[in-house]
Amino acid sequence: GAVVSQHPSWVICKSGTSVKIECRSLDFQATTMFWYRQFPKQSLMLMATSNEGSKATYEQGVEKDKFLINHASLTLSTLTVTSAHPEDSSFYICSARVGPNTNTEAFFGQGTRLTVV
Amino acid sequence: AQKITQTQPGMFVQEKEAVTLDCTYDTSDQSYGLFWYKQPSSGEMIFLIYQGSYDEQNATEGRYSLNFQKARKSANLVISASQLGDSAMYFCAMREGRYSSASKIIFGSGTRLSIRP
Numbered sequence A: 001g002a003v004v005s006q007h008p009s010w011v012i013c014k015s016g017t018s019v020k021i022e023c024r025s026l027d028f029q030a031t032t033m034f035w036y037r038q039f040p041k042q043s044l045m046l047m048a049t050s051n052e053g054s055k056a057t058y059e060q061g062v063e064k065d066k067f068l069i070n071h072a073s074l075t076l077s078t079l080t081v082t083s084a085h086p087e088d089s090s091f092y093i094c095s096a097r098v099g100p101n102t103n104t105e106a107f108f109g110q111g112t113r114l115t116v117v
Numbered sequence B: 001a002q003k004i005t006q007t008q009p010g011m012f013v014q015e016k017e018a019v020t021l022d023c024t025y026d027t028s029d030q031s032y033g034l035f036w037y038k039q040p041s042s043g044e045m046i047f048l049i050y051q052g053s054y055d056e057q058n059a060t061e062g063r064y065s066l067n068f069q070k071a072r073k074s075a076n077l078v079i080s081a082s083q084l085g086d087s088a089m090y091f092c093a094m095r096e097g098r099y100s101s102a103s104k105i106i107f108g109s110g111t112r113l114s115i116r117p
Helices: none
Strands: A004-007 A010-013 A019-025 A032-038 A044-051 A067-073 A076-081 A090-096 A112-116 B003-005 B010-014 B019-021 B024-026 B033-039 B046-052 B064-069 B074-079 B088-095 B105-107 B111-116
Touching: A004 A090, A010 A019, A019 A032, A019 A090, A019 A112, A032 A067, A032 A076, A044 A067, A044 A090, A044 B105, A076 A090, B003 B088, B003 B105, B010 B019, B019 B111, B024 B074, B033 B064, B033 B074, B046 B064, B046 B074, B074 B088
Parallel strands: A010 A112, B010 B111
Antiparallel strands: A004 A019, A019 A076, A032 A044, A032 A090, A067 A076, A090 A112, B003 B024, B019 B074, B033 B046, B033 B088, B064 B074, B088 B105, B088 B111
8 A cells, every 4th residue: 555654753842842743655646635633542633634735724623823734745744833832742643545536545654652841 | 514433442352253343423425435444552543444435335355344334324343353463443434525635534432452362
């Protein structure tokens, strides 16, 4: 199957700093990528849909100024957690599907475990 | 609004036995897709099986099969001959609306499956 690579796999940062997470589609072009957040022992909650060359679409309740998404190319989307606080500590995971019209599964990155201290 | 319900937070099964993980969904769309993903403790999301709303036959992938009952809006996952490596979190998911690479996928709350030797 298609490969989605996410980096870093884990990061610890100080409160107030910003953290950037990268999501790359290695062997296909992804016009759309999705960012999810997962708290321990909970489900994946969709945060936003990342669209190449345009603004991301955020789900209700997600602060777009807090979670900056940039999808500058067909193979790279980034999520920046700005001015991180301990409550932002979570598991963040991206996904993409091989397009343009597909009913195939979404391929996921390995996830990034963010700890804000 | 679309919704996925998994009513079994946790299950214990003896090795080599078959296990059924329940999933019900709610949608007003005629066209949709249903997925099952496995998430081991490492956090990665592993695609298991897909069922389209117009597929007449139940999907099967090796030891995995999906018991799709459209009228009841259920999409249960059946794992035959369970193995110790099957111990993980299992998520039922649904793609909203007509298929495209931009269609969002929403997840149920998950079932933690533990296989006893």
